[in-house]
Amino acid sequence: TLRALIFDVDGTLAETEDLHRQAFNDTFASEGLTWNWNRDTYRDLLKTTGGKERMRAHADKHNIAFTAEDAAQLHAIKTRRYADLVDRGGLILRPGIAMLIIKAQAVGLKLAVATTTSPQNVDRLCQSCWGQPANQIFDVIAAGDEVPRKKPAPDVYQLALNRLDLSADQAIAFEDTANGVQSAHAAGIRVVVTPSIYSTGEDFTGADWILPTLLPANWTADLARLLPAA
Template identity: 25%
Template sequence: MIFDLDGVIVDSEPVWEEVRRRYVAEHGGAWQPDSQRRLMGMSTGEWASYLSAELGVDRSPEQVATEVVDEMARRYLEHVPLIDGADRVVRELAANWPMGLASSSPARLIEAALRATGLTDVFAVTLSTEQVARGKPSPDVYLQVAERLGMAPERCVAIEDSSNGVRSASAAGTRVVAVPHASYPLDPDAERLAALVVPSIGELTAGTVRELVTPNG
């Protein structure tokens, strides 16, 4: 099992949007209607460059990355928004399969979120897209996590919420369970890539996963 973090375990996408929207406004940029959709899944370097070069922020990509992540870390110190039931689901699945985490968050925020939710010990492998060549929708992070788990991607099930995340996991060859956020619905092409779409992470069970990977029993 390979989990995404933001939007699957922690309801952080609205926090990321709020922080980056405010940052863009405070630094001379202009947020675009499709900005949040484009940003979801990008690695740290990719979204920092996007804010600097395409949204007109008057800071270098390096400054953007440092300052935005610092603000996210401050928010996490106050509160990590665990999605209801996510920790229970993660632990139930971990009792049945090796677990990996493939996240677009910087490593320091992954560590903070897992520590705050009590899930640090559950994942055998955790990896940020900042640690691979390309962020989502490229398959790099999923391929690396599967390799470090010692599993072929085709034998893995990925849990994702965003269109770019689904595209990334599907391109890696995994079977994808999509749990789209109500505020950020999947694009039609991404929804078609998912083997299963569930309305909330709390509805995902080990039995559901077994049916997905062995549909004929």
Template identity: 40%
Template sequence: MPALVFDCDGVLADTERYGHLPAFNQTFDEFGLPVRWSDSEYAEKVKVGGGKERMKTLLTPEFVAEAGLPGDPEALNDEVARWHRRKTEIYTEIIRSGAIPARPGVRRLATEAHDAGWALAVASTSAEPSVRSVLEVAAGPELSPHFSVFAGDIVPCKKPAPDIYEFAVDRLGLEPSGVLVVEDSRNGMLSALGAGLVCTVTTSAYTGEEDFTGASLVVTSLGDPPPEQTVTRVLSDPLGSEPRSLVRLADLAFLLATGTDPATGPRPSR
């Protein structure tokens, strides 16, 4: 039984720009912190895995003094944890409002995989409540219970370290050769590749210009047929999967078989 494992933010929905960024800024405002991230600033922050870790990039000696924060490291960690809990609440409210739709093709492809007997999972360094709220929107109430969710601080090192995907593969009880990951960022791709997994990339708001060398397929979206009619644009297809207007389960099965056959290497285009 193969498995299809999605990252959350940027893959299930374009949540970074329209969910996480406003949630961070509202949190900063509520706590009276002298900071507000612009869109361009946040484009750099997303390269840091994990919400608490992004917040901790603020903690220069100058910022700590200006904000009147405690100097004791343990007390400062507790304060960041308070910020992050509130940020997660705000973010979850944004997602549950329905303001951020699922990205094209996610529910279609997950449904096709489930019907074909594939295991489904989400592996993310975001907080688990945040991930589950996005999954409910993206997959819907009928399909989302069929997903395993691996999220937050369940592993010591976050992406681009391979820990979260190694954990997911172990919990799913599968060999790496049977798992295909859908990511949107270079850090996520490196995490999947580091765990020995085949990775497809669907670029998102902040990641279109990143280097995805090593991915088996890079597309602008997974795509949807009419009436939604979102056509994918293929950016890189080194194994010749040729998904054309949208990515189907057969394309992913081809990548999984091709990408994990060291004896033959890449197969010719179909």
């Protein structure tokens, strides 16, 4: 039986990637770098999960010397900038998320996050969208820097399952990208994918359900039997 819902954050709970992109670009500008990521460039770079890893991918592509310290330092500035941008407001939960979470709580399902971004960023998003800290919405938060390998590796989903003390068949994952689908699938968890602005058109092989949004009107009959009815 289903015991938990495990959510990806960026692109799944909310369309955050353009705010991440802006935070990166603002950071590059304030630190005197000429790097600037437009939407097409960023779509490519998103194939590399994790902000530090993404900057490294850019540096490697352009043969720019870039140390782990450079990445850590820039990323700390980017994280502060992202928090400020989120705090300005305007981020909204994707359709169906708010109600699904209310219904899941009502029927006693556990709620978890399995994300590549940092716990601080999850907290900021929850404050902005729910007016509550992340640990009041989610029972478990598993983040990218806590595991050796980021998505598409299964590590972050396995960490979430361990902390939930559940097996893979007791959970469903919610994702928006091919990397995320692969990660959940590799952990043996059934996965619902709702493609986002940046991930539309990716190869979602391994997904159990592909839906435009999580609004109940989009649920297939087999999914509706699993999820709490809205």
